[in-house]
Amino acid sequence: MFRFVQPSEMKNDFVYTLMVKRRMEKLKHCLQACAEQDGDQPRWDSMLVEEHYRELMHPVLVNWTDTRLFPAFQGAVPEKPVRERLLEEFSRLVLIPLWKHQEGPETAVLRADAEGVVYFPGCITVVDLGAEAKEMRVTFTRTGEMVTISAGERQFVVGFSELTGEKEITAPILRRLGCYEHGGVQFGGSDPLIEAFTERELPEIIQSYGRGRPSLPPIRSLSLADMWYYEKAMDLIQAVWPQMYREVTAHVRAVYLLNTGEIGAVTINLFQGAVFMSHRSDLMWTTENLIHEFGHARLDQLFELDDLLLNSADERYPSPWREDLRPVKGILHGLFVFVRIALWYERVAEVVPHAADIRDRTQQVLAQIGQALDTLRQHARWTALGEQLFSELSEQYDRLVKAAAVSNHAGSPEGSAAAG
Structure with a gap:
């Protein structure tokens, strides 16, 4: 299958x-x-x-x-x-x-x-x-x-x-252009359509989420130090999760970097195959956000082939990742990408087995996944393909919770937090 x-x-x-x-x-x-x-x-x-x-x-x-x-x-x-x-x-x-x-x-x-x-x-x-x-x-x-x-x-x-x-x-x-490329994924660079989007439309999209209108100037050229930084991030993904690296380098073409601290990263289906991400010198933050946005890009492909959900776009429910109520499609997107982030940290933990911050982040992510699963069980109405996807997500969550409980000595506060 x-x-x-x-x-x-x-x-x-x-x-x-x-x-x-x-x-x-x-x-x-x-x-x-x-x-x-x-x-x-x-x-x-x-x-x-x-x-x-x-x-x-x-x-x-x-x-x-x-x-x-x-x-x-x-x-x-x-x-x-x-x-x-x-x-x-x-x-x-x-x-x-x-x-x-x-x-x-x-x-x-x-x-x-x-x-x-x-x-x-x-x-370039x-x-x-x-x-x-x-x-x-x-x-x-x-x-x-x-x-x-x-x-x-x-x-x-x-x-x-x-x-x-x-x-x-x-x-x-x-x-x-001062761009960096890793496996066909370009970091940095520009285009007139990109410039127009980051100047007008993307700030309007962020503002529609109930936030202030950000300034999102693109980083057209990277320094050698920045190129080395993104090489290190992609090398880490390739070493820790080679299957993810192969998927990403096959269908993601560009990571457009923004000189801002007002947003983290975002994927817009109007630019299928691209990620818009702020530049920050924090390797774990960068790799998590890349995995996150790569997941959105992957799910957007699936949505182009099947509706997955039969819910009205007007329906709104609580999301563990946002303060405002969200459409069911948005909650599914969050669930999909955060299950992949949990899978990412499961692999990272094997490389850095005693890092408390990785364990803490994994527990936080698993708790959020559990809340999203509960919401979708109550309110989502699925197509046949959507039902299959939701079943996979639920199975992965159950396995990840058990694995986290074992690694944290079952019964400890860390081991039980995700079940909520």
Whole structure:
């Protein structure tokens, strides 16, 4: 039987594979509709081949399709000016991965941002043309291993491997972002859609939780010390829980770091495959928050395939993780990620067996899990798949409580606290 709580080895993971395929087929449907209207446009729909779907589906592309492309196609194919603008935006999001696989058009016209910079999602190199190229349409033409970049009267030729970050930069218009990458997960970096989201929408989301509106400036570049810190965090996850590491590096693409102390970390399904996290020099805090948000990302994939719950979105019940009443879906999300955190600390305790703070944190987490399970038993109405998931979560909780009681000498206050 497929297990949802334990990390997937990702070799034949039907949840992730089906979720990606559904998204990409919906995208191809929109692109095909454009091609049927505009014979002079590249046939983008035929370029998106299934073996490249995982690389193409970057969180920035997910956000763009959900907030710009799909809404524009609701009801009917949009007018020609709208189609042209959307295709121009789309080409920036997929050009580099397509070119890596010898796909895509030979020439693409992309628009620089307000600072004269062209970003490519997942790429650690940007094209910085300076303020004089503000919002200018820039032509990119690939010939063999070289790329010609034309901006107004200016023209530059750069190596494609320089553009992708595979080789050191020699071209003056290229700039390397101070990002760190571990197993395909990028820490730091930026994109115009990310900048807009962290400036406006994400603070509004946090404010809707009943908190103050935070300032969430992204950390575009990391120092060498910070890169080493995130390397240490990912190395720890890989060493302690290799199955989790393999799952995460297969479907999480980016951890966008925020220069703030006002929030911890958050996952938003509008950026499927991304984590937004404040930067703090506390290794156990960082690894727990990574495991936490990786869990939200995993459950969001499952929610794209099945409702799991039949409850109304208006229903609200107590949550052990929030002061305000929460929808059942939110409580399930909390339960799922905190069961995974308990599994994480179970493994960490084997590496650091006498750390009192790890035992205390495990007991706190188990107590919260027990409260959430009670709430869901009373109020949740499940689909068949949701019932299976809840059964797995309950089984893991029962096993973890027994294991914690044994490790704390059954009958001690530590051993009995989780049962509440």
